[in-house]
Amino acid sequence: MSHNVLITGGSGYLGGTLLARWGTANLPAYGKLYALVRTDDQANAVKQYGAEPLSFNPTEEAAVQAAVVGNAITVVYYLIDAMFSEAQVHFIKALAEVKKRTGHEVHLLHTSGAKVFSNHAGAPTDRTLLDTDPKLYDIQKSQKAGFELMQEAVHTNSVVIEEAGKHGVRSYIFVPCIVYGKGEGFGNPISIQTVAIVRAAKSMGRMYRFDADRPTWPVCHVVDNTIMYLDLMRKILADEDPGYGKNGYYLASSGSVAWDDLYLAMASALTKRNIIADDSVLLANDQILETLASVFGVPKELVPVTLGGSCEFTADRGNKELGWKPLYKPEHILETSDAEVELILQNLED
Template identity: 50%
Template sequence: MPSNNILVTGVSGYLGGTLLHRLKLAELPTYNALYALVRTDSQAQAVKQYGAEPLKFDSYNAEAVEEAVLKYEINIVFLLHDAIKSGARVNFIKALSSLKEKNGTEVHLLHVSLEKIASSNNDIDDLKTSGAKSISSHVNAPVNEPFSDLSEIIYKIQKHTDPGSSILSQLVETNNTVTELSESLAIRSYVVMPCIVYGKGEGFGNQISIQTPAIVNAAKAAKKVYRVDSDRPVWPVCHVGDNANLYIQILRNILSGKEQGYGKEGYYLASPGSMAWDDIYANMAKRLYECGIVTDPQVQTADDAALEKMGAGLNCGKPLVALQLGGKCMLTAEHGKKIGWQPQYPAEHILDALEEEVDLILKHKGRD
């Protein structure tokens, strides 16, 4: 079996840092080297504690990416940074293709579909969301009944859906670009769509989630917790450790040569199940009230004035508030379980964890 060299990006982030931490503890089949893409000298020092060799190059420079991939013979790339823009993804896919053409090795790219996608100016830089948005009511995906991440319909939905906004269009288009370009160049691609991820991050950098702080930020600005939907929609949830373990299981199967879905059949959701937004709001509102952040422990339905205040707290316009704090997603996680992933925490665990989650967010982001 050829030696495998792994590169992980986004290692100072919430998901990437937790993945890097858990890779050190995972009992994986033998591989040659683990690399981490870093931006600063302090990050370079930090990743060494996890057994990773730091690399510095511009992922948006095609020549720099190809040079690194060929020099270090990196045949497995886990991309956990700046997932909304396809530029870096395209560069890595083409570089992996060059490596495969050069030495004939199988090459793999895991794309985590999430992160920053808009600001108060509606440009695509600051608003935070998750990859499950790309298969939800926000893009007019089916929400009448549950459907599995094993289904080929996911690619078809992504390909033919009308997201209704330039923000989500980029998210969906990047997913499609990864799948289609990888397939055309005989690269095995995996698109992982995070949901509401919670729990303390285990890495050296950011240790708080993306979605739950949005609820806190909106509540701080509005002085109350508001729901943005009227029909009690549900959304998949996952503990950050279980989320990282899905990535590791995909890697484990790559290293051991086990077949698993990729390409148009390579969509994965890390989630033990779904919870109602209302229940999440209620548990967070209770703790926020106890901490003196909101004036009322009860969750109310947002009116136009509330949305205005929430948008200020989220640094976005009113139309984007619901994108961060609501919607319905009926996708179910069966693909990961099929390949050997088993979540440690049930979906209901998030409700028990939200008091600690709120405290963690306030510790990191302050009370103001």
């Protein structure tokens, strides 16, 4: 039996680029490609990539069961909610039913985020944390985040692994980081993280930093992120048993850069366009955090979570398990910051 695949989040930055590159990825044979959509326009858009649109509410268990079991879907790429686990559990139960009926291995990829492996979520930052660390699941289970929302996202990773294991579903925790570059899909062409830096600087009239020291964060070009999604899919479709469950964390990152270097590079690009007065980068004080909290519509304590922090999470599994080799080195995000800022300004909704 061939795998039938469902991709969610196809109108987004990551999911859209994944769909756009699907047809030229030379994947092993599979049955059908489905894409979850919310509107008629999205339905028409996904068809151009050879995907059959499905429209249902992923938080309704009966709807998920009907879609997944009814279409004998065996692989779900979940790209729409890193915070909560309700929908993923519905998909896991539905996939388990498909496995029961067909005897075929079933797979769920949950898209998490590097923040879940950072100081914001209580992850260790005093040492390198490899995505191949055999104790990573236990480390995540013991993390104590400073914010309820971050704790929920940490919990979601564990729930996905535990529920999938309980139901005989192979789970993968896919971790994007600071992703940059132009999205290639039909929907959102810009990132989240780099956009936040531009929004903050534009609203304040200058660039600010949010950590007293000089922390680093993993980065990845959107094309390299997509290649890892596809490399993992290739292994799944070929039944080559990539690591899963407690050994199924996959960070898509070519390496790390210092936030300070990223702020400075983007400040230079914004200064050149007269968006901010100069390219100096100042440490944000309490008043600045209050103002930015209103800009982003979040509590003041969450502003540094959006715009800074320390993450020592380091990619290893992609190369070892999938043969993934990023096209762009980490410094590329600094070298192309001018183009990134231009792209963001063209697409930013004021």
